[in-house]
Amino acid sequence: METNNNSTSRIHPLIAAAAVAVLLVCLVGIAAMTGMLPNSNSSGSQKEAIAALEKEAADKAAEAQAAEERADQARREADERQAAAAKAAKQAQARENANNKVAQAAPVAQVCSNCGRIESIRSVQTAAKPSGVGIVGGAVVGGLLGNQIGNGNGRSLATVAGAVGGGYAGNEIEKRTRTATTYEVRVRMEDGRIRTFPYNNQPNWNTGDQVRVVDGYLRAR
Numbered sequence: 001m002e003t004n005n006n007s008t009s010r011i012h013p014l015i016a017a018a019a020v021a022v023l024l025v026c027l028v029g030i031a032a033m034t035g036m037l038p039n040s041n042s043s044g045s046q047k048e049a050i051a052a053l054e055k056e057a058a059d060k061a062a063e064a065q066a067a068e069e070r071a072d073q074a075r076r077e078a079d080e081r082q083a084a085a086a087k088a089a090k091q092a093q094a095r096e097n098a099n100n101k102v103a104q105a106a107p108v109a110q111v112c113s114n115c116g117r118i119e120s121i122r123s124v125q126t127a128a129k130p131s132g133v134g135i136v137g138g139a140v141v142g143g144l145l146g147n148q149i150g151n152g153n154g155r156s157l158a159t160v161a162g163a164v165g166g167g168y169a170g171n172e173i174e175k176r177t178r179t180a181t182t183y184e185v186r187v188r189m190e191d192g193r194i195r196t197f198p199y200n201n202q203p204n205w206n207t208g209d210q211v212r213v214v215d216g217y218l219r220a221r
Helices: 002-008 013-033 044-105 133-147 152-177
Strands: 115-129 180-187 194-199 210-214 219-221
Touching: 180 210
Parallel strands: none
Antiparallel strands: 115 180, 115 210, 180 194, 210 219
16 A cells, blocks of 8 residues: 555656746746846847747647646556446345355155056957956867768767867867956156056056055055
């Protein structure tokens, strides 16, 4: 702070030069009035010298004033830039503090590990395990039909072939007529997992339903 005060109070060189020039003019004027210099009857060269000194003093004073004004303008601009920078820094700090407060105040969403959303529902056709009824029934029918063909050994072969073919056909018919339909409900959990829940009957869910898993079963949320 002391260095700044000393530099501020120091006289500008141009101002000092102007002061010296003015002082010289004053001295010349005093000398002329006291008779130390020739009066109005003096030669033209002396008058021209005095006029030159007066003009130089005026020019120095004007130059010093202009320099001082430029220095003042530079100081004002520097102060304005410094104030603008301080204001911008203050605003940036205020925004950062506000963002930090919002981030701290925002609650962290808790993931529900047993919650999810139904992605799809599909039916699955499953063939039932043969009971043997179809095989026996088909063999009997096939044997009876084969027994109607030919005589002797031919009839016996036809009966056997009919029984075998009828048994196979009866088994296939039984499998087709006893097909079971089940359902698979695919659920995407909130933690990203995919779980599938089987149903023997068509479930009362739709794609997009929000559900919760309770004891291995789906419940509405």
